[in-house]
Amino acid sequence: MKEFNIDFEYAINNDIISIADVLENIEKMKREQILEQHGDLIKHYGNEWYFRIPDKSLKNGCFRRRSKNREYIENKLCDYFIELEKRQQADKEQNTMTLKELFYEFMEYKKSKVSGGTINRMMQDWKKFYEPHTEFIHKPFVEITKIDVDNLLNDIVNERTMKDKAFKNMCGVLKQTFEYAVNAEYIDKSPYRVEVNKKKITPTRKKANEKEVFTSKERDILIKEMERRIQNDPLNAVPLAIMLDFEIGVRCGELLALKESDIISENGTSKLYIHRQVVKENNITDLENIKQIGWNVVDYTKSDCGERKIPLTPKALEYIDRIRQINVLNGNQNKGFLFLTEDGTIITRDALDGQLRRGCAYAGIPIRSMHKIRKTYASTLYQRGVSITIISKLLGHADESTTMKHYIFNLKDETETDSLVLNALSSNIITNNLTTISREEISESVTDGDNKIISFEAIKKWKTPHKQRVSH
Known part of the structure; x- marks a missing residue:
């Protein structure tokens, strides 16, 4: 043969x-x-x-x-x-066809629908949570039942401590895989459902203020530290990028993608037009070996609500003007982008975050990330009476509850907060004392005309008449 x-x-x-x-x-x-x-x-x-x-x-x-x-x-x-x-x-x-084979077929289909970052996250969740359960993923997916799904998800939550956000992301991988099978007409119904012990999942609780925002004092200290860094390196625009974000509260990727042409005027007010961002670029050709290949500027924002216009304060305009001057001194005019290195490339996220963290450490305040500046911006507006609807719009959020739950914090330190509460309660006591009048004071203030007022009988509560049996 x-x-x-x-x-x-x-x-x-x-x-x-x-x-x-x-x-x-x-x-x-x-x-x-x-x-x-x-x-x-x-x-x-x-x-x-x-x-x-x-x-x-x-x-x-x-x-x-x-x-x-x-x-x-x-x-x-x-x-x-x-x-x-x-x-x-x-x-x-x-x-x-096993569940694993179905998942990889689904991911190939998904490549053209979502960003490389989403593909990378889903692959990480698959490898972390599903691949250890070999019996489940190597089972023909048409034979998987709701009970099988229940057992798998309960095994996962029993194996490790999970926060609710991580749990939802993990479940989303399985849910979308079976939805693909239904849409491809491989199966009529999806066996996916969530029947787990919710006590095993850690709910997302609002974090402490000191971890999430800069207090007013800390902000002033940090700004001074950034100014010191500019004096030491006048051609470095990174400190000014950090300072500017306290005035505009945009996402890090949106900040780095800003151009001079994004500064517009409407009704006599200078505004910043947010409509692009810097995103991570991944090579997702090989799902088993996804690699980051750099950063790319794209003409869209994180969500449909991300495109927006933000009013610019005089301080923000001052920072932008200083950034322009640095670019002129560096001889950089890279397509009008504001935040450029000395060699003309766009400043990276790592450069921003690293400068901020080092600045916090040097200034002796808690180390925080760029995203905490965004939360500080939102909390400052809220503290000064701006409605949550407007704040949510300025942040580019689709849901006001997201803004309220994750972005609004107390900007005062513990001493300031205690003082504020005590002053409020003290004011309340004074007000109550002023409005409390003794019976003697009331009787003394009654006039002869008041004594002539006719008193009416108090209105009695209406009662339902009892039914009586009539005898003949």
Whole structure:
């Protein structure tokens, strides 16, 4: 048999045998075999040939053809059984496809729908939470039941401590995979559901103020530290980027993507038009080996609500003007971008975050990330009476509850907070004392005219009359 294969390959490679001829002969033999097995389905009546094959997968419940030409009918019969064999083979492969194979098929489909960052996160969740459960992921997905899903999710939450956000992201991988199977018409219904012990999942609680925002004092200290750094390195725009974000509260990627042309004027007010961002670029060709290949500027924001206009304070305009001057001194005019390094490339997120963290440490205040400046901006507006609706819009949030739950914090330190509370309560006591009047003071203030007021009988509560039995 091995010698035959070698000879056959030699014959094809040397054009002794034509591949087209071989395929044509195979198809001819296949059709002869079909006619031998199913040819009796063809009937003859009058001058017509016809056949009828019951098939519940078809809309009318059967496949039928009729013609005066017998060869045409034979070809249609063969075409039907060849296609049927293909469908049966596909069903067989589908029924044996494991959940892991389905997931990777889904991820290939997903590549064109979402960002590389989303693909990377889903792959990380898959490897972290699902791959350890080999029995589950190697099971044919059509055999997976709701109980199987329950057992898997409960095993995962029992194995590790999980916060509710991480749990939702993890569940989303399985949910979307089965939704894909339904949309691809592999299965009619998804077995996905969430039936777990919720006590095992750590709820997301609002973090302490001191971890999430800069107090007014800390902000002033940090600004002074950034000014000191600028004096030491006048051509470095990174400290000014940090200072500017206290005035505009944008996302880090949105900040780095700003251009001079984004500064506009509306009704006499200078505003910043936010409509692009810097995003991480990933090579997702090989799902098993996703690599970050750099950063890219894109003309869209994180969400549909991200495109917005932010009023600029005089301080913000001052910072922007100083940034322009630095770019002129550096000789940088890279497509109008504001935040450039000395060699003309866009400043990186790591450069911003690193400068901020080092600045906090040097100034002796708690180390925080750039995102905490965004929360400080939101909390400052709220403390000064700006409505949550406006703040949410300025932040580019789709949901006001997100703003209130995750971005609004107390900007005062513990001493200031205690003083504020005590002063408020003291004011309340004074107010109560001023409004409390003794009975003697009231009686003394009653006039003769007041004594002539006629008193009416107090209104009695209306009662439902009892039903009485009438005797005859």
